[in-house]
Amino acid sequence: MNYAENILETIGNTPLVKLNKLTAELPCLVLSKYETFNPGNSVKDRMALQMILDAEADGRLKPGGTIIEGTSGNTGMGLALAAIVRGYKCIFVMSDKQSKEKMDILRAVGAEVVVCPTNVDPSDPRSYYSVSKRLGEETPNSWYVNQYDNPSNCKAHFQSTGPEIWGQTEGKVTHFVVGVGTGGTISGVGSYLKMKAKEAGTTVKVWGIDTYGSVFKKYHETGIFDENEIYPYITEGIGEDILPKNVNFDVIDGFTKVTDKDAAIYTQKLAKEEGMFLGNSAGAAIKGLLQLKDNFTKDDVVVVLFHDHGSRYVGKMFNDDWMRDRGFLEEEVKTAADLIKNHENKPLVTAQTEELVSHAIERMKEFKISQIPVKDAEGFVGSIDETDLLRSFITDKEIADKPIKDIMGKPYPIVKKSAKIDAISKLISKENEAVLVDLENGNYHIVTKYDVISSI
Numbered sequence: 001m002n003y004a005e006n007i008l009e010t011i012g013n014t015p016l017v018k019l020n021k022l023t024a025e026l027p028c029l030v031l032s033k034y035e036t037f038n039p040g041n042s043v044k045d046r047m048a049l050q051m052i053l054d055a056e057a058d059g060r061l062k063p064g065g066t067i068i069e070g071t072s073g074n075t076g077m078g079l080a081l082a083a084i085v086r087g088y089k090c091i092f093v094m095s096d097k098q099s100k101e102k103m104d105i106l107r108a109v110g111a112e113v114v115v116c117p118t119n120v121d122p123s124d125p126r127s128y129y130s131v132s133k134r135l136g137e138e139t140p141n142s143w144y145v146n147q148y149d150n151p152s153n154c155k156a157h158f159q160s161t162g163p164e165i166w167g168q169t170e171g172k173v174t175h176f177v178v179g180v181g182t183g184g185t186i187s188g189v190g191s192y193l194k195m196k197a198k199e200a201g202t203t204v205k206v207w208g209i210d211t212y213g214s215v216f217k218k219y220h221e222t223g224i225f226d227e228n229e230i231y232p233y234i235t236e237g238i239g240e241d242i243l244p245k246n247v248n249f250d251v252i253d254g255f256t257k258v259t260d261k262d263a264a265i266y267t268q269k270l271a272k273e274e275g276m277f278l279g280n281s282a283g284a285a286i287k288g289l290l291q292l293k294d295n296f297t298k299d300d301v302v303v304v305l306f307h308d309h310g311s312r313y314v315g316k317m318f319n320d321d322w323m324r325d326r327g328f329l330e331e332e333v334k335t336a337a338d339l340i341k342n343h344e345n346k347p348l349v350t351a352q353t354e355e356l357v358s359h360a361i362e363r364m365k366e367f368k369i370s371q372i373p374v375k376d377a378e379g380f381v382g383s384i385d386e387t388d389l390l391r392s393f394i395t396d397k398e399i400a401d402k403p404i405k406d407i408m409g410k411p412y413p414i415v416k417k418s419a420k421i422d423a424i425s426k427l428i429s430k431e432n433e434a435v436l437v438d439l440e441n442g443n444y445h446i447v448t449k450y451d452v453i454s455s456i
């Protein structure tokens with residue numbers, strides 16, 4: 001009989017799968033190291049087990065102990081599986097930008113999950129780095145894993161992922177492309193492949209995928225840790241606002257940055273065009289690889305590593321409403337009808353000429369809008385916007401109690417639903433903040449300067 005003694009024995013030996021459609025424009029062979037075949041559905045099972053084995057071996061982790069870690073989900077899953085088999089408890093600290101699915105999944109495998117705010121400085125006591133450290137100090141018989149600086153992270157990839165890729169490509173790999181978070185994957189695999197290539201008298205180039213809002217690329221290129229580059233981003237799993245010890249910059253030949261939008265779009269494309277239902281960092285990795293295309297030639301064998309599974313992103317990159325809200329859907333916006341599609345069913349907010357300015361201000365506050373068309377019995381006869389209000393207030397402090405007709409500006413131009421976006425843009429100016437769209441059923445809707453800018 002051929003069976004594994006427990007689930008941990010199924011970690012590793014994942015397949016290498018060729019990409020076809022998305023890489024059709026490239027001259028070389030592109031192979032993906034398909035890590036979702038691991039039992040926790042991510043590459044992180046490898047390093048999680050290695051970190052536990054090494055901590056057991058040198059006494060940092062003792063029988064019945066509690067494992068504490070700050071994790072975006074995948075390391076947590078690997079640690080939880082190993083903890084179940086080897087008899088430990090787990091407490092995981094996550095940032096609130098992580099998908100709810102990731103938190104639920106960790107709870108499903110018995111872990112306690114503590115959620116921390118994303119938009120605070122790493123040194124802030126509420127940050128997920130600080131909270132994980134504090135829990136490590138306060139919980140008896142606990143071990144704080146610290147995947148960022150724990151050398152077993154990199155070692156796992158040097159000892160398993162790297163040798164697998166070298167063996168599966170029969171030493172023909174010429175480039176390795178991978179997203180960088182803690183740096184364990186790129187540094188471990190990269191240094192193994194470079195070592196083997198040197199022995200064989202060949203070369204392997206190692207490329208890291210970074211994201212906008214992260215410090216890696218600039219630090220690699222200039223040695224400058226630029227705090228100006230740090231800002232919140234949407235892409236999950238890659239990029240950092242710290243320099244983890246596991247990132248070995250010497251092994252990395254270069255970084256390319258991928259936008260949140262591109263990473264999300266390419267996560268969808270992998271599923272739809274390759275049948276590869278994968279996580280967000282896989283989308284970033286394949287887009288980054290395509291950005292690097294000028295570095296590849298005909299005989300190259302490029303290996304890209306895909307970290308985790310699509311199921312953890314069903315409420316995000318695989319949800320079109322989520323994508324649309326962030327402007328990530330590549331929908332062609334051509335006419336007035338396209339511009340009002342998302343709010344067509346909501347009633348148009350208007351004001352009457354005889355109402356007081358205070359009424360219009362209240363309505364602006366309630367609906368969070370900056371301009372209102374003004375009507376009388378005849379139809380649209382004027383408009384009122386923030387700039388008019390401010391200008392009038394400067395000359396007359398009692399403006400709120402005056403009728404709207406005293407301060408209103410010109411009425412907004414009216415266009416048909418079929419009006420082209422170029423024509424609408426020409427109508428919008430400093431003096432004219434919006435246009436009205438005739439819905440041809442007696443109703444109208446508004447297209448503002450903001451709507452036009454958002455559609456670009």
Ligand code: PMP
Nearest residue numbers: 180181182183184185237281307
């Ligand atoms: N992708 C995903 C989905 C991850 O969870 C991680 C780990 N943060 C990475 C990429 C980056 O891998 P590494 O930490 O080994 O650099």
